[in-house]
Amino acid sequence: MNFTRELEEYRRHEIEIYEKLDLESVNELMNVLETARLQHHRIFIMGNGGSASTATHYVCDFMKGVSLKQDVKYDFECLNDNKALLLAIANDIGYDKIFEIPLQAKLHPGDVVIGISGSGNSMNVVNALTYANAHGGITVGITGYDAGRILNLAQHNVHVDADNMQIVEDLHMVLDHMMMYVLASQN
Secondary structure: OOOHHHHHHHHHHHHHHHHOOOHHHHHHHHHHHHHHHHOOOOEEEEOOOHHHHHHHHHHHHHHHHHOOOOOOOOOEEEOOOOHHHHHHHHHHOOHHHOOHHHHHHHOOOOOEEEEEEOOOOOHHHHHHHHHHHHOOOEEEEEEOOOOOOHHHHOOEEEEOOOOOHHHHHHHHHHHHHHHHHHHHOOO
16 A cells, blocks of 8 residues: 555645744743742643653653753653553543643642643643642643643643644654753753
8 A cells, every 4th residue: 555645745734833933932832941940949741541651751851851961950840751640630530630630749830730621621631730720830731632621721831733633742842852852952
């Protein structure tokens, strides 16, 4: 079989969406992150499915890739990385609380909470951002599709305007690498 035509269509569509990305919203997010770093605030990040992997990747890139040569380092934590805690909360309380409950123990005013959700409607992310807003957190949504509930909930948003989850997730990862590349080159 020859999949070349379909592959070209995917590539064309992704480039089209990438070129529409609002770089000012990315710049705003970078400034939120840098302010948190310089003021010694924690940054929490989370997501489900592919977005969970992206959240983990952000932590790796900022804690090692960006922070390596900095005197003041990033304090980044991925809320979806403790499987035992997530499963205990999901089983005993509810899946919609898996990110909010850890924030109840860890969040301090001025800390940043980033929710990655392709749809913008993941209830566990929505609940965590709602909690953070009510307790002095600075909230960020990284979304796709129409940005869902997170668009009006998060204080800062980076939105990938696409109705294709693979392209949304691709570009959420590109955002990480763009920010990492620029911030690491500032050292």
